[in-house]
Amino acid sequence: MYFSFMEKADLLKYLERFISTERTERFESILEERTRYITVAIEDVIQVHNTSAVIRSCEVFGIQDAHVIEGGFGRQLDKNIAMGAEQWVDVYRYENAKTCIDLLKEKGYKIIATTPHNDSCILKDFEITEKTALFFGTEKDGLSEQVLKKADGFLKIPMMGFTESLNISVSAAIILQDLTSKLRKTNLQWQLSALEMVEKRLDWTKKSIKSIEAILRRYEKMNGVKTKEGI
Numbered sequence: 001m002y003f004s005f006m007e008k009a010d011l012l013k014y015l016e017r018f019i020s021t022e023r024t025e026r027f028e029s030i031l032e033e034r035t036r037y038i039t040v041a042i043e044d045v046i047q048v049h050n051t052s053a054v055i056r057s058c059e060v061f062g063i064q065d066a067h068v069i070e071g072g073f074g075r076q077l078d079k080n081i082a083m084g085a086e087q088w089v090d091v092y093r094y095e096n097a098k099t100c101i102d103l104l105k106e107k108g109y110k111i112i113a114t115t116p117h118n119d120s121c122i123l124k125d126f127e128i129t130e131k132t133a134l135f136f137g138t139e140k141d142g143l144s145e146q147v148l149k150k151a152d153g154f155l156k157i158p159m160m161g162f163t164e165s166l167n168i169s170v171s172a173a174i175i176l177q178d179l180t181s182k183l184r185k186t187n188l189q190w191q192l193s194a195l196e197m198v199e200k201r202l203d204w205t206k207k208s209i210k211s212i213e214a215i216l217r218r219y220e221k222m223n224g225v226k227t228k229e230g231i
Contacts, residue, residue: 003225008198011227014219015205015212027204030088031197033062037190038128038179039109041067041100041135043143045168052086053169054136059089061176064192064200067104067133069094087207097146109133113143113151114175116165120154123175128183134175136168 003011016024040058045051051068058066066089094100101111109131135151137143142165148154157166157174166174183190192200206212216227 003227005195005198007225008195008202011219012198012202012205015202015209015215018209018215019205023208024205027201030062031192031200033184034064034192034197034200035062035180035183035190036064036192036196037131037183037188038063038176039065039067039104039131039133040172040176041069041104041133042168043069043097043135043137043147045136045138050167050169054172055086055089055091057169057173057176061173061180063089063176063180065090065092067092067094067100069097069100088204097144098150101147101150104133107131110152111135111147111150112153112155113137113148114155114171115142115148116156116159117154120156123155123157123178126155126179128179128186128188132179134172134179136172138168 040054040063042051042054045054055066058064068091070093092100094103104111111133113135114137134155135143135147137147155175157171159165165171206216209215219225220227
């Protein structure tokens with residue numbers, strides 16, 4: 001059984017009694033700026049702190065989803081670098097790039113590989129016209145051939161010095177700041193839907209309540225529902 005929009009909204013209203021009004025308002029204001037129109041995918045990044053820093057940039061610039069391809073390396077985030085961002089960003093993990101790309105394409109995303117190749121579009125000229133998944137590669141070798149072959153387009157940050165590339169976390173921050181600013185100036189439907197906002201407010205509110213399990217059990221008893229099954 002899955003809860004309807006109204007049932008989720010009712011549970012949210014109940015749970016918000018256990019957090020401050022200021023926190024509730026903060027969640028609402030942040031979610032007004034959140035988007036799934038742009039998403040980020042990170043492929044086999046060697047340094048854990050770089051993955052964590054990219055997740056942090058996603059949170060800072062309002063990207064709700066991040067996709068981490070971990071076929072070659074570890075499965076952890078450096079919480080000191082992410083600084084809690086993993087609580088507010090939905091992180092999806094994959095064992096290979098193909099699975100990640102196929103899923104994103106099924107959801108209607110255009111795959112954009114970030115690479116310094118000569119035929120890449122320069123960041124200032126890149127326009128967001130449809131749902132876009134930005135792929136970032138390893139520190140040493142960049143994105144795999146598999147991702148480059150399946151990409152719908154290429155994007156690069158112009159370089160003025162001898163160095164040919166930036167650290168992945170720096171590149172992600174620069175690109176996300178630029179593209180999210182552009183996106184918010186468009187007439188595209190880039191914001192989360194009403195249902196998505198309620199679901200994220202529920203998620204964040206639950207994470208803010210220390211005794212959440214006991215409170216959910218009380219709500220279930222009062223309303224004759226099983227919250228874990230539906231929400």
